[in-house]
Amino acid sequence: MDSLRPLLTSYAYNILGSYEEAKDVVQDVMLEMINRTGADIQNQKAYLTRSVINRAINARNRLQKMQAAYPGNWLPEPVATETADAGLNQQDILSYSLMVLLEKLDAKQRAVFILKEAFSYEHEEIAEVLDISIENSRKILSRARKELQNVTVNENVKTPTEYLDRYMDVIRSRDIKKLEQLLSRDIVLVSDGGGKAAAALNPLIGVESASLFLAGIFNKFYHDRHFEYGQVNHHPAIFYFENEQLVNCQIFEFRDGLIHRVYQMRNPDKLAALAEQRNKAI
Incomplete structure (x- = not known):
């Protein structure tokens, strides 16, 4: 059984x-x-x-x-x-x-x-x-x-690691114009803090809003944090740590080589379960 x-x-x-x-x-x-x-x-x-x-x-x-x-x-x-x-x-x-x-x-x-x-x-x-x-x-x-507008369950397409490398290089450069070039015009960014961690309360839609938010939180909170690449539900993800504790998981959906969706998990309860799962699997 x-x-x-x-x-x-x-x-x-x-x-x-x-x-x-x-x-x-x-x-x-x-x-x-x-x-x-x-x-x-x-x-x-x-x-x-x-x-x-x-x-x-x-x-x-x-x-x-x-x-x-x-x-x-x-x-x-x-x-x-x-x-x-x-x-x-x-x-x-x-x-x-x-x-x-x-x-x-x-x-x-x-x-x-x-x-x-x-x-x-x-x-x-x-x-x-x-x-x-x-x-x-x-x-x-x-x-x-x-x-669901007739969406189907498609085979997951592996995103090259270079996509996240390029994103990290650009966001570290603090060049907003270059960051905007990595984002699709209709990008949507959604954050989940669960009322227990700081997170945007509403989805951010469009290149300008998403780029300013991504650059802002990185420069303020994560520029000196340890991070790792990984996969979450078959999507590329970046895991940010503070004192060895997982504090943010950014999940990326790419479309035509551009970032189409970003899902930011900040809820500490969901992050704790994710960290435990990753640790058990290593």
Whole structure:
């Protein structure tokens, strides 16, 4: 049964957007199965998969209610994907940019979209797992695709390390004009501080706003800090440390060689989980 934990955790994480919550969901379902008496389960994998996915949907509904009172922007809990982690199947983890887009969907839409697009479930299988009709599964997927403007789960394209090298060279130079040349015209920068760390309360849109913000925080807080490159949900990332503690994770989405999105994780709770995961994987 333990061999199924990484796959089940991947299902739960993609639905929830929280690795810590996903691990709890899987653990609870497994404990309940161990404690079951007098029940003959013919297909253990199918039973666990169904239980985890539905438990994750319920947990996601609760999480969305909590997010309504969240200070500032809520971003998914990042998962390090540059190193091996026995706790989940990394190839099944969705890209960070897609995880952010999935925040537009309700829990059931999110589950149907993920099962169909990421795990190639047929509608008959989705209907059985979620206890809905096949027609309802099709309708939910159609609404989800419309909400996401028909985005699909694409194969992750590895970004060359030189892209981050170039970014760091330019931002250290304090040349705003050169920094602007690295950014796409419609760049969006989103910060998550969780009310526990300084972060922009609203997304920053456009070259001028994003460049001034990135240059400003680097020159004020990070110019003399230790940093490392890594991968978060298959996106290139920069990890900044203060006294060996992870204090900022910047996640980059590149498009046509330019920085298209920057997601800045400052929430210390999410950073602590990310740091622990990276340390275990090293």
